[in-house]
Amino acid sequence: MKNFPALILILPVWLLCSMTAFPQEPARIGIEGQRSWIIPHSAELVPISLSRPHGVQLSWEYLPFEKAAWENCNCFYYWGGNMGITDFNNPEVLGKAYYLSGFFEPIIWRNADWQLSLRGAMGITHLTRVFDSDTNPQNTFFSSPLSFLLSVNPRLNYQMGSDWSIHAGIHYNHISNGGQRQPNRGMNFPGIGVGLSHWLMDIQFPVFEKPAFISSFSLILEGYATYKDDPVGAGRLPAFGISADLTRSVSRINHLGIGIESTWDFSIRADGERTYWIPAPSVSHHLTFGKIDFSQRMAVYLSKPEGYQDGRRFYQRYSLSYQFENGFRLGADLKVHGHVAENIGLRTGWRF
CATH class of the missing domain: 2.40.160 (Porin)
Structure with missing residues (x-):
């Protein structure tokens, strides 16, 4: 996994090429800055939970307008991928996390300029510092360099003209190895994020009628x-x-x-x-x-x-x-x- 950070740097070129290869779906690229805090699971974790993680995330997003896609959730939605880095602000014990994830983001409410959506993401992360009984016994959050990442992110988006949009949201992130290696306490670190996105083409939402609600x-x-x-x-x-x-x-x-x-x-x-x-x-x-x-x-x-x-x-x-x-x-x-x-x-x- 030594080449994981290099992969993160190479991927933006691949992402831009992949977006231009699918002109039939509206697409945008985005960047977001994040600031978080760590929730300690127990008293012994409090000393290493006082740092405030920060990070940056790049995203590539598609917004399908076909009716068949709309019927997946009876709504419009974004789908795509994230890649980024989180610095836990404790280089000796917690280090950094490099991650790749895929996401699904239904639009819950929208008008001409504003959108409220809920992004759920799942992926993998490479951790630079993990538990070691001799060299890093304090870090019982992580024990496997390759771990899973889960994230829930409600966000509010504002459209600035036809090409640019800004957004702000709340993140709830979880990193764990899924019980594959002990200790496996995992880390929960909620936070806030603010970002900017650029559309690669003009968008115009079609109108589809939702089916009638029947309790069953x-x-x-x-x-x-x-x-x-x-x-x-x-x-x-x-x-x-x-x-x-x-x-x-x-x-x-x-x-x-x-x-x-x-x-x-x-x-x-x-x-x-x-x-x-x-x-x-x-x-x-x-x-x-x-x-x-x-x-x-x-x-x-x-x-x-x-x-x-x-x-x-x-x-x-x-x-x-x-x-x-x-x-x-x-x-x-x-x-x-x-x-x-x-x-x-x-x-x-x-x-x-």
């Missing part, structure tokens, strides 16, 4: 899986499960649900024996833009092995899924306890 029930059956680091050093072991979620739509984009999930985690041991079945009922909220579903679940452990997540009865699971016309769903999820991430995994299933 749905049943979502899914399976999920990941690999986790074995705490006794036996490599990586699987953790997988099944879930059922009964939901009811309360608006075009909001759905509430109740459900249950059962997890079989082979990385958990108790009293020298492998114990791995974990049942948990849950309540859920699904934020749905057409075929895109961002869900949040709050679950309670009915039972769990002794020594596993001591003192914690609840957990959250955040997932982002795409639903095909026939009801098949495919996506990814993140399981967390409060601010502490446990693992990232894949999920697939069916909606009835």
